[in-house]
Amino acid sequence: MFVTVLYNEKWINNLVDFTNVITLEVSDYCPICASERAVIKKKTVVVNGNLYVIDKWNNPCGHNPNNLEIFIEAQELKKLKNIFLS
């Protein structure tokens, strides 16, 4: 599934500390227990005076990774896809 979440530019480039939104592909299933993830709801948030529309979901299994964990999961998925599709 594709999710739009807040992330910090410094996760990619250590020199910049700036919040933005990013759309990432992650598994439809929880990486911890393999249960199906919850349905996404759009949510508007304000960070440092800027308005962002993000996705929110509360997994029924109770495992709810933070944005950095989602970001890392998406990077791992991208790496796996590159291995199997190349």
Ligand SMILES: [Zn+2]
């Ligand atoms: Zn879970």
